[in-house]
Amino acid sequence: MSNDVAVLGVGMHPWGKWGKPFTEYGVVAARAALADAGVAWTDVDLVVGGETVRNGYGGYVAGATFAQALGWNGARVATSYAACATGAQALDTARARILAGLSEVALVVGADTTPKGFLAPNAGERWDDPDWLRFRLLGMTNPAYFALYARRRMDLYGATQEDFARVKVKNARHGLANPNARYRKEVSAEDVLASAVVADPLHLLDICATSDGAAAVIIASPDYATRHGLDSPVRINAISTVTPTFPNTVLDMPNLSTDAHGGVEPERTFKESIAHAAYEEAGIGPDDVSLAEVYDLSTALELDWIEDLALCKRGEAEALLRAGDTTLGGRIPVNPSGGLACFGEAVPAQALAQVCEVTWQLRGQAEGRQVEGARVGITANQGLFGHGSSVILSR
Amino acid sequence: MSARPAIDGWFTTGEAPALLGSRCTTCATTYFPPTPTDRAGFCRNPACGGEEFATVELSRRGQVWSYTDAQYQPPPPYVSRTDPYEPFALAAVELDEGITVLGQVADGYGVGDLKVGAEVELVVETLNRADDGDDLLIWRWKPVTELGEEADQ
Numbered sequence: 001m002s003n004d005v006a007v008l009g010v011g012m013h014p015w016g017k018w019g020k021p022f023t024e025y026g027v028v029a030a031r032a033a034l035a036d037a038g039v040a041w042t043d044v045d046l047v048v049g050g051e052t053v054r055n056g057y058g059g060y061v062a063g064a065t066f067a068q069a070l071g072w073n074g075a076r077v078a079t080s081y082a083a084c085a086t087g088a089q090a091l092d093t094a095r096a097r098i099l100a101g102l103s104e105v106a107l108v109v110g111a112d113t114t115p116k117g118f119l120a121p122n123a124g125e126r127w128d129d130p131d132w133l134r135f136r137l138l139g140m141t142n143p144a145y146f147a148l149y150a151r152r153r154m155d156l157y158g159a160t161q162e163d164f165a166r167v168k169v170k171n172a173r174h175g176l177a178n179p180n181a182r183y184r185k186e187v188s189a190e191d192v193l194a195s196a197v198v199a200d201p202l203h204l205l206d207i208c209a210t211s212d213g214a215a216a217v218i219i220a221s222p223d224y225a226t227r228h229g230l231d232s233p234v235r236i237n238a239i240s241t242v243t244p245t246f247p248n249t250v251l252d253m254p255n256l257s258t259d260a261h262g263g264v265e266p267e268r269t270f271k272e273s274i275a276h277a278a279y280e281e282a283g284i285g286p287d288d289v290s291l292a293e294v295y296d297l298s299t300a301l302e303l304d305w306i307e308d309l310a311l312c313k314r315g316e317a318e319a320l321l322r323a324g325d326t327t328l329g330g331r332i333p334v335n336p337s338g339g340l341a342c343f344g345e346a347v348p349a350q351a352l353a354q355v356c357e358v359t360w361q362l363r364g365q366a367e368g369r370q371v372e373g374a375r376v377g378i379t380a381n382q383g384l385f386g387h388g389s390s391v392i393l394s395r
Numbered sequence: 396m397s398a399r400p401a402i403d404g405w406f407t408t409g410e411a412p413a414l415l416g417s418r419c420t421t422c423a424t425t426y427f428p429p430t431p432t433d434r435a436g437f438c439r440n441p442a443c444g445g446e447e448f449a450t451v452e453l454s455r456r457g458q459v460w461s462y463t464d465a466q467y468q469p470p471p472p473y474v475s476r477t478d479p480y481e482p483f484a485l486a487a488v489e490l491d492e493g494i495t496v497l498g499q500v501a502d503g504y505g506v507g508d509l510k511v512g513a514e515v516e517l518v519v520e521t522l523n524r525a526d527d528g529d530d531l532l533i534w535r536w537k538p539v540t541e542l543g544e545e546a547d548q
Contacts, residue, residue, distance in 0.1 A: 121472070130428075135473045136472040136473060137401055138497055139499070140485060140497060141469050141470070144485055147464075151511070152461045156511060199463045199465060247440075251495050257494055257495060257497065258494055258495040259426075259439070260492050260493040261493035
């Protein structure tokens with residue numbers, strides 16, 4: 001039995017630093033997705049909202065927040081929180097009810113309004129919270145974690161700061177024609193290397209910004225899609241939201257340490273296991289993938305993801321990059337949307353934004369950034385507290 | 396004026412300071428940061444139901460897993476020791492116990508003194524000053540200079 005669900009519609013509110021309430025972005029994205037699907041809001045019988053718990057909100061995001069803003073329609077409601085994987089977890093929740101036959105057509109929506117500067121923990125003294133302690137005891141910011149991963153690539157695989165800059169140059173070019181991207185401007189390697197070093201070896205332009213934005217997806221059972229008149233809709237083949245497996249031996253944000261490996265390295269790292277579970281669930285392999293949307297919180301992290309998704313062997317991502325394989329027109333374009341480099345991160349919306357982009361690519365609607373003949377797309381991200389996700393879509 | 400650890404029960408001070416871990420008395424898995432002693436602790440090995448831990452000193456030396464620095468002042472609750480802010484280096488260090496532990500790098504050392512796989516040892520230095528005037532102490536990683544290398548520096 002197939003566990004596929006159909007994507008009826010996708011929509012976004014453009015990313016930026018708009019400073020408006022997140023609900024407004026969410027409604028714009030939801031209405032765009034409903035219009036794209038040709039589904040009336042009153043027909044939606046399930047709403048799943050992505051939540052974020054960062055400080056600085058006038059309120060908290062929940063499924064009901066969006067349901068009320070769209071006008072109470074009596075739908076079932078759920079709320080998901082999974083840090084950067086929030087959108088995928090919300091999608092998974094909606095998928096489960098649809099596959100169980102409990103709901104027919106669902107709106108999944110995530111939106112964010114972000115503060116300026118470094119993402120910092122909530123106020124107050126919390127001596128048992130690693131996310132507070134890492135700042136208090138060590139001054140360990142998010143970019144410092146990204147920099148640790150980047151430095152390992154340099155010392156172990158011979159990556160250079162020029163390679164990292166190449167990722168930015170590529171993604172900036174990819175995002176030029178994307179109407180939802182916040183940054184639509186060519187960037188040169190010299191620009192990246194001339195920007196201030198934030199956490200050695202990463203420059204300011206290697207690190208993604210935080211943005212406002214919203215993304216929404218309408219999903220339904222394949223039967224509903226057929227009745228709705230869709231012959232070959234984009235299908236979601238897999239949604240992986242696995243937790244790490246003990247022992248988790250790679251240092252993850254916001255932790256101060258890893259589990260003890262007991263002398264034996266585990267079969268897969270957490271990030272590798274996220275992708276592995278998606279491939280297993282979809283019955284699709286890395287060789288079948290036409291494009292990937294991965295979480296480039298830093299330029300160097302995109303290179304890690306290419307290997308975590310098994311699109312090449314460990315230590316070979318720089319060679320792919322340098323050969324142009326991950327550029328539009330290359331063998332396996334990575335972040336054709338422009339990625340976080342062009343969007344900046346809007347946490348509860350970002351995993352859904354990845355799904356929106358893959359949907360447009362598979363429909364051949366990614367104007368100005370289309371991966372020709374795209375049949376299968378994969379997304380990947382990892383967030384705080386043991387969250388991560390990978391979604392595989394095909395047509 | 397005196398000095399005290401910035402956090403209780405995570406490391407020892409003195410001649411040969413060390414991080415303090417918790418070893419599960421059932422499966423012998425060691426954890427850092429240590430399990431709180433004033434409330435229940437649960438072993439996080441999914442195959443173990445252990446709830447009792449022994450406090451153990453962790454290896455004072457380890458190999459650098461990776462390293463970086465903080466060229467911009469981190470936001471609160473980080474408190475800078477100096478005004479204006481002075482950047483510092485950070486390292487993740489893999490100990491013999493198989494645990495990788497983050498720490499700031501000892502005063503006077505930067506990313507240029509580090510390499511993935513290089514040996515470092517634990518020292519205790521001043522993180523910043525508390526409101527009551529006490530120095531707050533923290534563990535740090537200090538590059539180990541092998542005999543014969545001094546001449547190259």
